[in-house]
Amino acid sequence: MTYPCDLAFYTADTPNGQKISIFLKEAGLPYEQFDLDLERGDQHQPDFLKINPNGKIPAIVDRKAGLSVFESGAILSYLSSKTGCLLPTTEAESIAVQQWLHFQVGGIGPMLGQLWWFLHASKTGNAEAIQRYQKQSLRLYQVTDTRLSESAFIASNSYSIADIAAFSWLRTWQELKLDITPYPHVRKWLDKIAARPAVQAGLLATNAVSRVTTDRLCATGG
Template sequence: MNHTNSLTFYTANTPNGQKIAIFLNEAGLDYDQVNLDLSRGDQHQPSYRRINPNGKIPAIFDKESGVTVFESGAILSYLSAKTGCLLPPTDVEQVAVQQWLHFQIGGIGPMLGQLWWFLHGSKTENPEAIQRYRKEALRLYQVVDARLSESAFIALPSYSIADIAAFAWLRTWSELSLDISPFSHVRRWLDLIESKPAVQQGLLVSKQEGSPFDQNQLDLPKG
């Protein structure tokens, strides 16, 4: 596998992978995409764990700087700072973006992820767990809806990486059998984000493009 670009993106078609694909297309960055088969266990191969010791996607290797970055929030922050794309100009605005980004990382992602698991991944039924995570998921939608009732976007009046991060998860409401009809501001925001060309392209390439993972040809940092 020949990597022709300075940036290599390791991913799968999940909300966390979609976040990075959306940003890469928003920033207009050239990159090589490597798709990991999570059901096959590509993410646990020793060679890939040199890039992400936690054995998860996404991750990137930036040959220009010689660094690897894992965890989707860290990647979004790194790429935004590196390129200036969606990077607000003031410290106060940057903190606002980071707090809502961390709200997604620490709340929305884990809660909706657990709900998905008990609905679709678990081999045994657990109504109590489903009820717990559905209730918490709807509470988080309510938090976002309240925020969007006073702001066009989640962190700032303008689009930011916090919106990209939250969108990738909150768009899964149908798959999670959640009724979001009470959350009119969330629905307005979801439609707005989904209409963006870079978002549509990011979602498309998450499903269709990329080289298959080959641990014998993995692009790795030296050392």
């Protein structure tokens, strides 16, 4: 079977989907995009579960290599290693990128994700849960702000996949009703990342409403 692109990208307009979209644009990789309707349950369909048994986006299929990769952190690491794009040049930088990437995957994503759910998806409301996740989310903003007070980017003085991963979540502070005024380094960093053309293109590409083609997109990153 002939495919238009070697890389298939399964996504939705969420922070985790945006991470991969941004990287694909940064790397200038051609890819075929499949937009999953999460409310309809596309992520639980048998064909997709063969790619990601956990039924979550994002996921990719490297058709040329004959393998699939799921979990956003693993995808970012795989694509960076495969393409050389945003690949650290020293062992120390590699370790730093991985530890801050894991900080996002294990901390920022889960805490901010739970806060979003209790604010916008819960039908019963839970003030105690909202207070807990607000507190934890702001603590993570503080950790990030402290780090950015001593480093131009999260992992080192070079832009990396750790920045992409954290940016897609930390940019949602307004939606999460968080006051990030006390974190000037985070605010400056968010503006710096948001100004990158590839970041803007990556965010746009995951927003199905803004695109003419909503089912599939074979695109080259810019």
